[in-house]
Amino acid sequence: MSKKQNGDFLFNFISPVYGLFYNSQKEKYQESLNLAKAKFDFSQFETIIDVGCGTGALCSVLNQLDLKVTGVDPAKRMLRIGEKKKENEKVNFVLGGTSTKLPFEDNSFDVSIASYVAHGLKKAERLKLYAEMSRISKKYVVLYDYNDKRGFFTSIIEWAERGDYFNFIKTVKNELDEHFKSFEMIDVDVRASLYICKVK
Numbered sequence: 001m002s003k004k005q006n007g008d009f010l011f012n013f014i015s016p017v018y019g020l021f022y023n024s025q026k027e028k029y030q031e032s033l034n035l036a037k038a039k040f041d042f043s044q045f046e047t048i049i050d051v052g053c054g055t056g057a058l059c060s061v062l063n064q065l066d067l068k069v070t071g072v073d074p075a076k077r078m079l080r081i082g083e084k085k086k087e088n089e090k091v092n093f094v095l096g097g098t099s100t101k102l103p104f105e106d107n108s109f110d111v112s113i114a115s116y117v118a119h120g121l122k123k124a125e126r127l128k129l130y131a132e133m134s135r136i137s138k139k140y141v142v143l144y145d146y147n148d149k150r151g152f153f154t155s156i157i158e159w160a161e162r163g164d165y166f167n168f169i170k171t172v173k174n175e176l177d178e179h180f181k182s183f184e185m186i187d188v189d190v191r192a193s194l195y196i197c198k199v200k
Helices: 003-013 015-020 022-036 057-063 076-083 123-136 152-161 165-179
Strands: 047-051 068-073 092-095 109-115 137-146 182-187 192-198
Touching (some): 022 192, 057 068, 057 076, 057 109, 076 092, 123 137, 123 165
Parallel strands (some): 047 109, 109 137
Antiparallel strands (some): 182 192
């Protein structure tokens, strides 16, 4: 089994657990978007794609802002949980990877967002994510992810998950400087920020 297939298998396997946190995730996303609203108001746009949408909790919050929302994820079972929610009837859920070519034309969306996806990818895959999100976005790429304020338990969990968390929080600012016209950080939690990136 390839590394990619293994990752997809894992997220399909644990999807019921993610489903249990759907409502609490929605509340957190709503709170974060409200905190960021004065500097970046998502409701000013018409179309948005959530790359690595999981069970669709963020999609639901964006849908409530009257955006036309697409959610893409490589785990079918994650998508099924989101599709079964009545509140997501208008959300278009699509099966697709997070660092591979997405099945959309260039500039298909006003904004693309990825929540807690980038830090879990090795640098080469992360750069592919930035490039692909830029390709399908007209205006902005938004990362909702960790900032450099490390916490003990977060460090333990991320070490166990074997993602690229420790490198991500050290290098993300330089990566974004290189790949986008400009970016702004909006802290939405002690250890989380929105990275608002202008597409070149």
